[in-house]
Amino acid sequence: MLLFLLDLIRLLGGDERRVDSRTIYVGHRSGSTNEAINPPKFCDNRIVSSKYTVWNFLPKNLFEQFRRIANFYFLIIFLVQVIVDTPTSPVTSGLPLFFVITVTAIKQGYEDWLRHKADNEVNKYPVTVLEDGSRIRKESEKIKVGDVVEVDEDETFPCDLILLQSSRDDGTCYVTTASLDGESNHKTHYTVPDAERDLESLNATIECEQPQPDLYKFVGRMHIYTNNQEPAVRSLGPENLLLKGATLKNTQKICGVAVYTGMETKMALNYQGKSQKRSAVEKSINAFLLVYLCILVSKALVCTTLKYVWQSKPGQDEPWYNEKTDTEKNIPLVMLTDFLSFMVLFNFIIPVSMYVTVEMQKFLGSFFITWDKDFFDPEIQEGALVNTSDLNEELGQVEYVFTDKTGTLTQNNMEFIECCIDGFQYKYQDASSELDGFCVTDGPLNKLQQKAGREREELFLRALCLCHTVQMPSPPQEQRGFIASSPDEVALVKGAMRYGFTFLGLESKNMKILNRNNDVEMYELLHVLSFDPVRRRMSVIVRSRAGDTLLFCKGADSSIFPRVRQEEVERIRMHVERNATEGYRTLCVAYKHLSEEEYRQAEEGLKEARLALQDREEKLMAVYNQVETGMSLIGATAVEDRLQEEAAETMEALQGAGIKVWVLTGDKMETAKSTCYACRLFQRHTELLELTVRTLEDGGRRREERLHDLLIEYHKKAVQDAPSVKAANQDYGFIIDGATLSMVLNSSSESNSSRYKNLFLQICFNCTAVLCCRMAPLQKAQIVKMVKNSKGSPITLSIGDGANDVSMILEAHVGIGIKGKEGRQAVRNSDYAIPKLKHLKKLLLAHGHLYYVRIAHLVQYFFYKNLCFILPQFLYQFFCGYSQQPLYDAAYLTMYNICFTSMPILAYSLLEQHICLEVLLDNAILYREIAKNAMLRWGPFLYWTLLGVFHGLLFFFGVRYLFSNPALQDNGQVFGNWSYGTIVFTVLVFTVTLKLALDTRHWTWVNHFVIWGSLAFYVFFSFFWGGIIWPFLRQQRLYFVFANMLSSVSAWLVIILLILLSLLPEILLVVFRKPRGPRARQVELRETHTHLDSLSLSLTLCLSCSHFSLLFMFSMYSKCHDRLSIYFGLFCFLVPPKDSSFLLILPTIHVFPSEMKYICGM
Amino acid sequence: MMASSYNAKEEDGHPSGASNHGGAGATKSRKPDNTAFKQQRLPAWQPILTAGTVLPAFFVIGLIFIPIGIGLYVTSNNIKEFEIDYTGVEISSPCYSCAKNFSSNNTTPCLCFVEFTLEQPFESNVFMYYGLSNFYQNHRRYVKSRDDRQLNGDLSALTEPSKECEPYRKSNGLPIAPCGAIANSLFNDTLELYHIDANGSRNIIPLVKKGIAWWTDKHVKFRNPGGNSNLSAVFHDTTKPENWRKPVYELDTSDPDNNGFINEDFIVWMRTAALPTFRKLYRIIQKKSSTTPTLPSGRYILNITYNYPVLSFDGRKRMILSTISWMGGKNPFLGIAYITVGSICFFLGVVLLIIHHKYDTRNNSSADIPN
16 A cells, blocks of 8 residues: 555656655755755645535535446436436435435535644644744745744644754654654654754755655755855754654754655655445345346336237227327337336335445444443543444454454563573562562562572663663653553563662663662663664663773564574573463563774764665664674563453454454464463364474475475364364364465465465364464465455454554454554554453454344345335236336335335344343354354345245235225225325335334334334325325325225225235244344253254245135135236236146245245344 | 553643544543443343244234124125126127217217116115226326316416326317316216116116215315306316317206316216226215115116227226125125135144144253253
């Protein structure tokens, strides 16, 4: 993504700015006097995060909206209605579409207005600019590159600045980047050496790279011109760059020159929309839509064809009583027009409102996550955060969880446990004194066996006190708190404190230490060779009062051991490994005495490397590596990273839910393995399959061969013998490290590579837990991607807290950020953020499960209700000469999805708890019931579709037989076609609403209100709509139709009958559905499925019997009324043969649901 | 210890509100409200339909539906209905010549007489319907071809009828009143019924033409422009529909409350039928006294003024005499349906009872074992 962005920037840069660097004239003064200023053009300091302006909002927003395929489809339908003479007025589809478009536009407009407001706040913020010696107040957006800007304490920087002058005398300033990456610690930035003079006369140019989004990288060079001398060159690094958005702290004011402004600042470049993640449910919806589109088109085709067959009979097309108008006679492409008209008539089968409802359900539903008080963490005073609501239901479908270790499984709350000096173990034992650990002065070191020399002890402790980047909060607080980017360092400094060496702080490059004798020692901090994950170590070079130059280095054992004298290693290695297996994080500490000569060399090297514009990182690394050699090992530390609360329970629950947990960590294998055991990801009986550098080096053969052999062997064990293994209940755990993984993925030969990858995946899929250690961030993403794209494309979830997890969080289907201590990057890039790992259990098992069930039901129900809405209208075409006469009035057609049936399903999809939360949490196994998109596969879809067809047939033909004698009132008066449609529609509205009521397992007052309210509203509306002669209507079709219908006893009877008959199979199924609810659940879990089979069989039998007799009744009736069998024959066009086989087909349709339910366990 | 130091830092930042990352509401407490709604713990009724609760329902439904069904069936069977096709397709049919020789320009109406015998007397009020088959009153082009505004007495719509009425909107430059295909094809056969008594003389049976249309249609939906008086003046600037023999203000000159747009025959016709085979109420034969039947059994003659052509589209015309019960006309469907559904429910109830019985005992035994 970043690369792409960079490319884009380069592309946009065009010809004029293809240079890799930009030159900035500080204060707009030309560098050398003889050179004319040719100020390059840079963008101004306006931040534009908004998408629209007042002028382009309407066209641009409409364009954006109609790019969605569904909206476009509805627009086409609407246009067809406007252009072609269609049965329903354009209002019926135009109104819902207009509603959807308007609501979306208003929402997007509001969001954009908020963005405008935020932009303005930033852009109009007053700043002080030094211009020609005077201080001018300006609006932030008017800052140009090269302006010298003054910033006061607690203000945010208006653009990216190079620090020139600070009010602090040591030429530093403190900055928090909380709003950029969430790290709330104070970071030190330095002024450019020599530039800290009179700014008015400063004559300098800055050459720096073109803007790029990496917050932590900056390379530049400053040329300072003094009167006619060679310009002095100073290197610029990220430590000189103050980023827009960061806040100045602990410093009264600073001056800096703007280098990147507006949209070119690093903050703006990092502001990018995350790639759209789509949930599996959405894919299902699209597939279903396609099916329904096919149904729609085939319905229209059938009707068009039959229309022409019907018309070919003489006298049918244009009888004397119904002549065509001249325009109708001359319509070009009559067939096409007819086809389009039928499309329009049936287009309600694909509902506009489903999109609205789904969107609303997702948007509103996601609030339940933020509102959940169980996700509230009192420690950080925050609850869960939802960054996207599109993936709610995906939380119920997770098959693989990729978790980071540090900060996720563990607390990242370090505690110094023990240390080892020269091979002697020191353990701090006195637990009671832990509270005031630092004041223990005499005998703090508890020697277990023997003591190392006092000198070595003190050297070790001094090393701990000096070799770090910890800062003291500037107003010294009562409670000793330290600020550091890594909690390990705090733990070490505190550990040293306990043993009598207290770090007092850094004052103008002097580190102060209070030693055991309460004397203050001062060390001049010369250089910090900062930590990076490749070197896995950091060093400081200090000069003591006595003038000795010392280098202290601490780092991972693997990076320290090769750099120290080998005879020292063995003594300590044992301790380190033992500590690692106990689950502690170990660091080795080494030191080196630098001679004057060595130091000079090192300093020069560092200076040179820091000045380099190109490849500065590599050059620095080389110098670091050169300096950090030949050290002598003093000791090692062990820091405990405690497990997160309920980490083990959470992992167990996830595994119980059928989710496979993979731990991806950058930590070393032993530590990670012990964490896995502690989290019960690995059990005692789990057989571990290791594929690490160490196992590869066993046997002394070539690594490649060994890898091959091991892969085959493990594959045989875990995959091929799997069936027998399952019986023996043998679990496998798989361990791989980064180096081996890259060997697997990038094997020398192409064919091997894909084969290894396959073997590797197969092994992994058969293991209960997989541990990947020593992973680089990118490798984490690689693994996620590999699993994501493997067969069956399982749904993946990544959870992590640090910047190193961002890549895998972005890669997985669902990314979860933990609001941990390693900054906010993970949270910002995640889809959901939770304070603690333990919350994952509720998020998946309860929220995810419910969201999935809700939305799946919502989708299926929507398709169902529109199918049985439109099917009678389709069937009516057979009785009205295929003339596209709508069965229902336009008001009903429009309102059906908007008003009459939308609210109950929305309430259901927000509130339904088919199983209550506690039970879901207690029985992780329930999660498996909905795995693999169980409720949205073709089986359930077929069931719902058949249910819709059944209901549609029943509604239409039930009323049709009633209308064989339209004299339905006790005064002998007859009903017309609108009464027919109204009766069908009444049955329809009541049936689909009551069907939902039957499915509702959790009746809150809201459900009661909307379900009964909708029905009441329908009745009320029908009275109202039919009760008035509407002046704006051309035809008063429904005038008193509804009231007259209710005055007919027969209509009442048929409505009741049809509703009951449609719901009868449902009621039966509900009875035989697996029992739900807290108590029933327990019983059910013990229940075997054995007699469910016999149950379903008998159910099938009686259902088919009932429907057989029902159809027998219909056919009997149609036979005794001879003329009716004609219509029955028409109906049989769907199911060709007329009599017996037809009777056999329908019962099977009704039997189907029963089996389906059992198969799917709905 | 260390955790607390981190806490201190966080809390220090809080009052200023600046140190926290720039989300909205950073200053206010973020603790979610502990309300039942937000915690998804609204009190809820969780119905569990079990065999136990549904079984009685099935029996109850069965027990209610079967009697209703029987009642409906008996009622429907008790309704007397007589139907006679007078289209005149066959040569033997009395109206054959009328049907054959039909031409729209005929000025002299064609008369024919159909003789029939009622086997059973019709006791209560008898309703006379005319029925048409293969007549697509529900064709879209036909259904929309009307102007309800005109029919409601709107004067502007009278002179300028809706476009929907095309091609029956204007004739010779004058607006048609009532416009549209429905009005144009008004059923205009006249039916008269004679009873032939024992001595062979014909007695005309009085046919009531009021009360055949919906009350609301007659009194609200259909209105004459400018009231019911002086209709010929109001309709002066309009012309009659092409197929009509007389203008709308002469539909029933005998009764001003049944003339013009509020003529009940016209209103009945304007309510388009749902299916291509339909019947419409034509006249009511009121019961005269409690002792004699409305229509005693015997021979009758139906006197038809044959105006309405249906053979061109293979249609049929019928005359139906029917008594009416509380459920309307004769229709055995509801009765059969109710009996069937009631029986199914009862049958299912029995089956369920058996299954439930077995299931329950097994369930109990298996649940007992672990305890």
